[in-house]
Amino acid sequence: MRRTNRRKFLRQIVGATVALAGLNASTDLAGRLEAEAGTAGVVPWYRRTLRWGQTNITEIDPAGYDIAWWRQHWKRTCVQGVILNAGGIVAYYPSKYPLHYRPPLLGDRDLYGELAKAAHDDGLMVFARMDSNRTHEAFYKAHPDWFARDASGKPHRAGELYVTCVNSPYYDEYIPSVLTEIIERSHPEGITDNSWSGPGRDSICYCENCTKKFHERAGEKIPREKNWDDPVYREWIEWNYARRLEIWDANNRATKAAGGTDCLWVGMNSGSIGGQCRSFRNLKEICRRAEILMLDHQARSESSGFQQNGETGKLIHGLLGWDKLAPESMAMYQAGQPTFRKAAKPEPEARLWMLEGFAGTIQPWWHHIGASGEDRRQYRIVEPINRWHEANQEYLVDREPVAGVGLVWSQQNTDYYGHDNPEELVELPFRGMANALLRARIPYLPVHADHIERDSPRLSVLVLPNLAVMTESQCAAVRRFVERGGNLIATGQTSLYGPWGEPRTDFALADLFAAHVTLARGHSIQVDLKSARETLHSYLRLAPEQSAGVYGPKIGNEPPPAGKRHPILKGFDETDILPFGGSLGSVRAEAGAAVLATFVPPFPVYPPESSWMRVPRTDIPALIIPANKKSRIAYMPADLDRRYARDNFPDHGDLLANLVRWAAGDTIPLAVRGPGLVDCHLYRQHKRLILHLVNLTNAGTWRAPVDELIPVGPLSVEVRTIEGLRVSTMKFLVSPRESSLTLKKDWVAFQVPSLVDHEVIVLE
């Protein structure tokens, strides 16, 4: 983009903020933008383009693309950048490469070029969109050696199209020349690619290029089949990851050579770690390279909920840096299960997904399929949301989370423990823990296992939810965290597997857990998976039992109550058992460790006459508290985290939240009281605190999609202030209202009278 336009844009962004957000905020923003701009006087486009729009062009669109209407729509929806289809599977411009397929209706027209010019004339940034992973048949016939092949030599197909091979000249030569051509013709700010990473893990390519290159690296043939126990297969996985990073770097070299140092190439990425694994996209390494991340993560799945988007934002920024942008493609059509590309998504459903994204510091990027649509409701959804975003953008970027609880994850655990079943083995335990924290309104942060050391100064509790695969250095980082007084919760098979998923004879962190595996060779990922999928009629027995002298019928010859219960069991005074149903490894607790719950083995459900506990008591530990003086540590063999994600039993969620509350002591910076399911995200931005409250009550009480928003409130909120901040003013960014602020030592208390979809509160 030309310098004058950039300057104009800079003035616009600051001007808008002066008008809408008050003098202090605008001074801050202007100052920061100027500082970033440095001597060149220009903030790079990828740091200031906060709202994006995309009309994914279909092959029939050239006949009737109403560019004038879309320009108005860009303006109405306050976007600052657009993603425009340029090339790849389909070229929407007259490419000099004859095999670059052009739809018949396009003729000689340069539709992409017209749109790029219109966007630039309107002061918008342009991301040219590619889809480099497939071609039409003519291309395949001309370059059969550029395409992925199965073991029998047949090309990999995707419908009518042919899948290109990442190790062929298609990626090394052809794609960089297409990128160069696009940049020379239309000068987009950058290029983004939809499915840039080529064939996924389930399509092993045996073409000559792959065969030769893999042999050069590994001295082996490409594995004939998937086998996670085979070192050659694991080498093949790593080789594939490395190749995708090479492609990322090579494409960036090409765009920068053609368009200057700010001309970025950015492949789109998913917020699903399992999805990233299947596509060989190493999210940590990609984020280390990226100046901006384009998230292709369009809608919620019913199992993980809206909250997954807020979490994705935090997970991505934890890798990318909190000062960078991560716009996310947000479908305005019915995406997900089932998909209807041409039908509007119900407005409340689209809205809550967007608002959760904002709460996770994700930027909006609306997305439609095709340049025209007969369900016109989809074009109404974004305008009010983006107007709000524009008016409050100052508060929605460049901020750091305030959360003392870190939920640890790693892509390596998803690959080498999750294998082909990451949902059961890896994602459910993480999600159960996250859902328990959401429900208890305890702010948390996803922490990559390689970043434990980096992030630990801000954390008081580390939670390792079935983080089975752990490297020695990750274990060492956990140990140092605990030695410094940090508190630890671990569940399931945490640290029981080495970096490649090889079983250890005992937990690498056994010394911290005060627990040891008792069946040295009795465990395997296959056994874990089987038990993860089963639901048995089993229970947990809480200790010590409290059954004598309390309300309820007398029970046989039960032992008398034996002392006071641990605070982790708070709220369960009227029960000695909890429903379980899940799995727990065979472990032994060290002498001196407290066992707060034991396993009651399964017994029949049917017929009712037979439904009595055959073995009412065992000493099989389900929850262990080591006798540690300095830190609070809990190790839970029982997979209650996985069970909570799956079965949604409030008891399981309460016990998980109790664990974290106990471990956190008085370090949780937020208390929100009042009815409803409310997702809370707290941030620090310079000398202010920003609190997002998202009302998920609707989503929690009915199935997807949400079609009505039901207000909750009043909510009583208390926020701990941060060092150097004396809170004197409070501002509601969604429903401006008068509300009084009470200061109590280092806490600020106030009321939110009503919460419809979301509220953002700024304390400064």
Ligand SMILES: [Zn+2]
């Ligand atoms: Zn190949």
